[in-house]
Amino acid sequence: MTVTATQKVRLLLIGVGNVGRRFLDLLVRKRDTLCDRLGLELTLTGVADTSGVAIRPSGLDAQQVVQLKVEGQGVAAYPRWGQSGVSAFEMVRTTEADLLLEASPANLEDGQPGLSCIEAALSRGMHVVTANKAPLVLAFPRLLDLSRVHGVRLCFDATVAGGLPAVNLGRRDLAAADIHRLEGILNLTTNYILTRMAQDGLSYDEALAQAQAAGHAEADPRLDVEGWDAASKLVILAHSVLDYPATLAEVAVEGITHVSAETLQQAAAEGKRVKPVATAERDGEHYALSVRPTWLEADHPLAQLGPKQMGIVYHTDISGVISAAIVEETPLPTASALLRDVVDIVSSQ
Numbered sequence: 160m161t162v163t164a165t166q167k168v169r170l171l172l173i174g175v176g177n178v179g180r181r182f183l184d185l186l187v188r189k190r191d192t193l194c195d196r197l198g199l200e201l202t203l204t205g206v207a208d209t210s211g212v213a214i215r216p217s218g219l220d221a222q223q224v225v226q227l228k229v230e231g232q233g234v235a236a237y238p239r240w241g242q243s244g245v246s247a248f249e250m251v252r253t254t255e256a257d258l259l260l261e262a263s264p265a266n267l268e269d270g271q272p273g274l275s276c277i278e279a280a281l282s283r284g285m286h287v288v289t290a291n292k293a294p295l296v297l298a299f300p301r302l303l304d305l306s307r308v309h310g311v312r313l314c315f316d317a318t319v320a321g322g323l324p325a326v327n328l329g330r331r332d333l334a335a336a337d338i339h340r341l342e343g344i345l346n347l348t349t350n351y352i353l354t355r356m357a358q359d360g361l362s363y364d365e366a367l368a369q370a371q372a373a374g375h376a377e378a379d380p381r382l383d384v385e386g387w388d389a390a391s392k393l394v395i396l397a398h399s400v401l402d403y404p405a406t407l408a409e410v411a412v413e414g415i416t417h418v419s420a421e422t423l424q425q426a427a428a429e430g431k432r433v434k435p436v437a438t439a440e441r442d443g444e445h446y447a448l449s450v451r452p453t454w455l456e457a458d459h460p461l462a463q464l465g466p467k468q469m470g471i472v473y474h475t476d477i478s479g480v481i482s483a484a485i486v487e488e489t490p491l492p493t494a495s496a497l498l499r500d501v502v503d504i505v506s507s508q
């Protein structure tokens with residue numbers, strides 16, 4: 160399949176929650192920019208949520224899909240083209256499209272429904288852009304092989320630290336560098352909780368509730384607070400940037416649930432900050448991977464990040480120490496990371 164910058168690109172979208180809905184908003188908001196600047200017309204030909212699907216080969220109205228969700232309805236209620244009882248997998252298996260966007264919940268048990276849908280899309284010659292990390296954590300080598308065999312791209316910048324281009328920076332800009340250490344605050348919810356507890360005296364429960372209300376927390380917040388979300392992102396960085404085939408099982412994971420207000424005060428009294436840090440440290444041919452609440456010196460780049468920030472620090476042999484950070488007030492930057500991967504795929508055809 161060939162997509163050129165002046166062609167209409169047909170998209171399928173799975174998941175119309177915090178991220179998927181904002182992506183549809185972007186399709187509407189950036190329509191003229193994409194067309195005028197890049198000669199790109201993105202058309203939503205299919206969308207799936209738990210209610211079913213809506214499929215229209217000539218294009219669905221993205222704004223209408225968002226409106227349905229705002230009204231508390233599913234996409235199956237889309238006039239004329241909505242169908243209840245049809246799965247996302249069925250949509251991917253049978254609908255003609257150029258690119259699949261995957262934004263369903265991260266399911267670290269078996270990766271579903273995202274994993275089967277991504278496999279089906281790649282096998283049918285569709286590019287894939289995903290915000291869902293679980294399929295990559297469970298099957299990165301297989302999915303990459305599948306994309307190569309079928310000559311299509313698999314992009315996933317949105318899976319690590321929301322809108323922060325942590326993956327793309329590492330893969331593209333550090334491609335020739337040797338990274339001996341990587342440190343990151345890769346999960347917003349845990350940084351939000353620890354920072355608001357330390358700075359504003361919020362209780363753990365209050366801070367978690369606020370992170371959930373802003374749409375940052377996972378559907379199951381235990382993935383965040385017990386460290387598995389950050390560990391998953393570390394595994395993706397290991398595969399894609401460090402060229403190290405890590406598994407989730409080898410990450411030493413410690414959550415933040417036991418971090419008390421007293422501990423945070425003690426750290427502050429010593430001029431330090433407690434932050435949820437994911438680390439990959441080179442050890443010969445391997446990397447030691449960990450996620451844990453970490454006492455950082457106050458001048459460490461990650462210590463200075465506020466409650467709505469995430470960041471990454473790459474320690475390299477030839478590119479110095481590179482730090483990048485993002486302020487993510489809402490999941491909009493994550494949706495924009497999906498869009499930039501779409502643009503990258505289409506423009507590089």
Ligand SMILES: NC(=O)c1ccc[n+]([C@@H]2O[C@H](COP(=O)([O-])OP(=O)(O)OC[C@H]3O[C@@H](n4cnc5c(N)ncnc54)[C@H](OP(=O)(O)O)[C@@H]3O)[C@@H](O)[C@H]2O)c1
Nearest residue numbers: 174175176177178208209247262263264265290291490493
């Ligand atoms: N939120 C963030 O800031 C953020 C940042 C980076 C990455 N991510 C990742 O992006 C993905 C989406 O996150 P989110 O916050 O948008 O999640 P969300 O708000 O929970 O939305 C999930 C969407 O997936 C749909 N869905 C669930 N099961 C499905 C199934 N079996 N078939 C089809 N659709 C299904 C839901 O349908 P209903 O609407 O019918 O319930 C909903 O529309 C997750 O993998 C998450 O890890 C999120």
